[in-house]
Amino acid sequence: MASERMAEGPDGDRPEFGTGDHPEPRNTEPRNTDPRSPEPRTPEPRVSESRIPEPRIPDPRPLDAIDRDILQILHTDGRASIRSVAERVHVSRANAYARINRLIDDGVIRGFGARINHERAGQGASAYITLKIVQNTWRTVREHLRALPGASHIALVSGDFDVLLLVHTPDNRALRELVLTRLQSIPEVLSTRTLLVFEEDDMEPEN
Numbered sequence: 001m002a003s004e005r006m007a008e009g010p011d012g013d014r015p016e017f018g019t020g021d022h023p024e025p026r027n028t029e030p031r032n033t034d035p036r037s038p039e040p041r042t043p044e045p046r047v048s049e050s051r052i053p054e055p056r057i058p059d060p061r062p063l064d065a066i067d068r069d070i071l072q073i074l075h076t077d078g079r080a081s082i083r084s085v086a087e088r089v090h091v092s093r094a095n096a097y098a099r100i101n102r103l104i105d106d107g108v109i110r111g112f113g114a115r116i117n118h119e120r121a122g123q124g125a126s127a128y129i130t131l132k133i134v135q136n137t138w139r140t141v142r143e144h145l146r147a148l149p150g151a152s153h154i155a156l157v158s159g160d161f162d163v164l165l166l167v168h169t170p171d172n173r174a175l176r177e178l179v180l181t182r183l184q185s186i187p188e189v190l191s192t193r194t195l196l197v198f199e200e201d202d203m204e205p206e207n
Contacts, residue, residue, distance in 0.1 A: 061106055066091060070099055071108070078112040115202055123150065123168035125175045126197035129183065130161040137188035138162070144186045148178060161193070 063071075069089045073080055086096035103109045118126060133141050138156050145154050145165055153166040169175040175194075183192055 118168040125169045125172050127167055127175055128195040129165040130193045131163040132190040133162045134188045141188050
């Protein structure tokens, strides 16, 4: 979910060659005289993905006790109004509004959403899927995984496998299709292992 700045104000309730002295070397390659044939192109060198730098993330600013209290409140209830947040942390609405927007701008708060009961939402099959991938292809694989229907969580990990993926699908048939057709057709994926989830429970934050 894309992060969004709180929509309400501090008083609201929601938040481009030259010629040289030496002649150019003559091309001794045979020329293609057939006008219907395109000129051969020199293939561009490929750059290893590992040499492409990731965008630099700013260093985090320290959070004080009020910032942490605000995060706890919004973790428990993402719909909490500026007014109620301000009252519960004992600051003005303008102060609470400024703090929340700073937390969004700093990337601490990535967005606001709902905790979903996937089974009641028609996604009765859930699984953790482990993947082994070609070395230095994490960013490419990540983009493929983000496009998968039902992908809920993606992590690059250490250990016997490289990537951990959590998916929710309507049923086992859809899960099998996702694994055998979608995942295993990604060229950078070497192998997968599927761990069915029999029961899951989101950990509710403490008040």
